[in-house]
Amino acid sequence: MLSTAKGACDALFTPRPFGPLHDMAIQQQCRLLALHDADAKRASILAAVLNDLQQYPTIAVFEDVHWANEATLDPLRFLGRRIERTQALAASILTQNIEVFNTIAILNEL
Numbered sequence: 001m002l003s004t005a006k007g008a009c010d011a012l013f014t015p016r017p018f019g020p021l022h023d024m025a026i027q028q029q030c031r032l033l034a035l036h037d038a039d040a041k042r043a044s045i046l047a048a049v050l051n052d053l054q055q056y057p058t059i060a061v062f063e064d065v066h067w068a069n070e071a072t073l074d075p076l077r078f079l080g081r082r083i084e085r086t087q088a089l090a091a092s093i094l095t096q097n098i099e100v101f102n103t104i105a106i107l108n109e110l
Contacts, residue, residue, distance in 0.1 A: 003028065003058045009067040017071035020062045021049060028052065042071075046078045053079070053086040060086075 005028050007020025016022065030052045053060060062076060
């Protein structure tokens with residue numbers, strides 16, 4: 001069975017670190033939710049995300065990536081370089097904001 005997890009980046013003055021991952025964890029009720037709620041270290045959170053995506057076919061959708069902060073772009077970079085271990089990873093980008101060019105450059109590395 002194919003699972004879809006969706007998380008969004010928000011245009012906040014102080015964005016939530018790993019915001020989209022938290023959204024996805026709530027939907028999936030996975031181990032990542034406990035780690036996120038416990039303010040776990042970044043390495044533990046990234047490892048949990050990769051592990052969860054390896055368990056069953058999943059499409060992870062990151063919406064509005066142009067509003068992502070560095071803490072949110074790190075998981076995209078981390079997962080993007082390990083995509084062959086998972087089923088899918090998708091990022092949605094709106095290009096109407098001038099700040100999007102830095103985000104596109106990071107995603108182009110993948």
